Amino acid sequence: MTLSHYHVDPVTGFVPPVPLPSRLPEAFARWDALVPDLSALIRSRRLRGVLRALPMLDIAPLVSVGDRERALLLLTHFANAFVWGGDESDLRLPPSVAVPLCTLAAQMGRPPIAHYATTTLTNWRLVDPTQPLSVDNARTIIRFLGGVDEDWFFVASMGVELAGAPLLPVVANTVRCSREGSDRELAASLEAFAEGMGAVHAALEQVRTWCDPSTYYLRVRPFVAGWPQPGVVYEGVSEEPQRLIGGSAAQSALLQLFDAMLGVHHADHPAGAYLRTVRGFMPPRHRAFVEDTERDTRVRERVKDGSVALQGAYNDALARIAAFRDAHMRLAHDYIVAPSASGRDNVGTGGTALDKFLGGAHRSTTDARV
Structure with a gap:
């Protein structure tokens, strides 16, 4: 049982040992540009219009693991922000988000919704790049409404993974x-x-x-909820609504x-x-x-x-x-x-x-x- 085969790092465990790229290739600059303003766009009720107006991008140029993980991180957050970022939920995700998200998620064997891996395992960057990863040297890459409470909830959740990392070789040895x-x-x-x-x-x-x-209850939790009845339609992919857990x-x-x-x-x-x-x-x-x-x-x-x-x-x-x-x-x-x-x-x-x-x-x- 070789830990590297399971993409497990001996120091960081299930958390990737290096942060994701700080930006995607230039063709995807419109996606990166939304990251710092996501909370303001949600607050001003402008996000849905901005996401609908995005051009349809082909994910084929995303070939590196880091680029693909960053793209999935952004797209899953865009999806949840679109559905929940209004006075009422909007259950029709526009093709500009739905098509690349569903394509990439299927290729990576992951669901097309914000989930633990994209909110916690990969959603971090180093505060001081010269120092190792820890909860005191990390912050989230992308946030919904923002603030220290949201940032810390996901960083601290990653901290549980980091604390468990030394036990993963112990698990392998115990099985042996x-x-x-x-x-x-x-x-x-x-x-x-x-x-x-x-x-x-x-x-x-x-x-x-x-x-x-x-x-947490009022400002963080609503944005990581699953899709309500009857489900979300991923326009450009299928008119059949999908029900996915949060x-x-x-x-x-x-x-x-x-x-x-x-x-x-x-x-x-x-x-x-x-x-x-x-x-x-x-x-x-x-x-x-x-x-x-x-x-x-x-x-x-x-x-x-x-x-x-x-x-x-x-x-x-x-x-x-x-x-x-x-x-x-x-x-x-x-x-x-x-x-x-x-x-x-x-x-x-x-x-x-x-x-x-x-x-x-x-x-x-x-x-x-x-």
Whole structure:
């Protein structure tokens, strides 16, 4: 299991190790020019007219990985800003955005909507290019309404990925040990994993530092929502409306990879079916890492018949993931349920009922103890 095969960096994990290009080739200058003014165009209700007036551009000149990722980043944000950037949603995306977006997304195996990879994994640039990537040396490339709260929400989410990066080689080693190592070697790898989960948990809590819950709920969350009924028509592509879920941390490969390694099974209802669905929103190589790990791991089988020490190491690893999920539930409550006018809005950006989905995932984790 070679991490580079899955586009995983030993330092930054699922986050690309270098920032995207600061601009696209000259033919796409009109797209780049919208980035600094996107929030002003949304605020003034001019964005839709500007996007409709864009020329139809052929994406064929976009050949490098960086250029293609930047183009997908911009187009997915343009799409969400168009749909949600008015007094009412507009469910007909103009061809100038829809055609290149759908073409590029299909080629890259990704959905034509803003999703976790484009809001979080690639949406960053270095503040000081001479210093390494960290949450204190990064800001988002493109924002909807802008402001420190939106910027920090996505940068801090990337920080969770960075904190989890050292655990990805541990996952690969744990899977290897589950197939060919001793109980002691497997237990040691699980202990290393449990110890590293502390940093991942701490990174999650950092979301609160610079992102106010009410600001997130009112000004950030609406723009990453999925398409409402009956769906969005991608003009120039198809007149059949598409229903797509919104950007969500569930689309991250990180926690799904940890579950796969440990053999945690989520029943179809309420969590399992959704977690499998959102794998389609992951970059294809990241999704392959999760699925290959799920196929190759023997951790749970070994633990069931293993030593007391091995079982203890496994249960401790599960407890650390359960604690992370518990913190995630508290965060979802504070940032979605509490700020809602009724106090009863428990639907996340991915369209799931938060209490059922997050609670179900938490129960599956604790129920996996041996």
